[in-house]
Amino acid sequence: MDDLSEFAKQLEASCSHLYVSAEISLGELTVTTGREHIVALLFHLRDDVQFKFVCLLDICGVDWPERPERFEVVYHLLSPSLNQRIRLKLSTDEQGPVPSACAVYPAADWYEREAWDMYGILFEGHPDLRRLLTDYGFEGHPLRKDFPLTGYVEVRYDDNQKRVIYEPVELRQEYRHFDFLSPWEGTDYVLPGDEKTTGK
Template sequence: MSDRLAQLVANLEKVLGKRANSIHSALGEVTVVLNADTYLESAMLLRDEPSLAFEQLIDLCGVDYQDFRDGAWTGQRFAAVTHLLSLAHNWRLRVRVFAPEDAYPVVASLTPVWAAANWFEREAFDLYGILFDGHEDLRRILTDYGFIGHPFRKDFPITGNVEMRFDPELKRVVYQPVTIEAREITPRIVREEQYGGPV
């Protein structure tokens, strides 16, 4: 680990204390896993503490850890992962927080700390079903308003639940049950002796 990353880790340990579950560095990046109950408070410290000064939120996404590591994962299922940038120190940081409940995943919204979190949190809600407590306009952003479910969850059916099509008789878009039939696709095998030759 470089001296700069070691300094960042030391600053994080000093400022966050027990608010952080873990802080580790790998491949030139630092990741901190925060406790869900102090997530918002920790985010404010990351932004406001001069020794850290993470004034910019670059990205926020949801993650579904179901069947992670071939089912060896025993932790919580849903997490929100945020990437932060400190312009003052030229540091980057990955922040991960796990929702305490898998059935009803809720974490605090970061919109009071970084306004840029707004649409990212809406996307994580839409695609993973992670709720962000304190978000003032948490609604779908990529799927249709009547969409049922969250399509990036690992247990969501690949074919979806409904399909939509334009009905020429009704002259409008209609929703109907999925008509795609499940089938096994066997790939065509190309053998070297037949490759590029006459068929």
């Protein structure tokens, strides 16, 4: 924890104007910044000799539908030479684009495409922002918390027709009623097969 505290102090001394807050929680440093500063902060963390965060591990989205800026974009970086990790996060809404990190880390390409596909987060300046995990004609963004669980079509490859087909979503398992009774107290009804033990 002391190393992380020293690291946070170095960060504050070198680029405090590029972020809003830095917090150490559960053994990890999380830095909150704004959309307008994310690219400059990423460049600084990558190129400054005291940080050397040369590896982008992940970019992911988080949906908070009750907030005015409902999405958080979270970046995880690694500095192999310092054996340190850092998390950056920023907030945005459905219309506000986030500057693309592809100019800093080429690996950001598919991470940003995934965040666009799953959440609808826009990345300004991305070279090829299109769907990655869903079909090109897919409507909506499936990891949004307000995305409906039914009522859409699913896409699958039909081996008989030798092509991709669309069909309504179908639940393969029939609906079951669960009684949620304690296994230690037993049930108040006869289970199939129990009649054999009573001698009836």
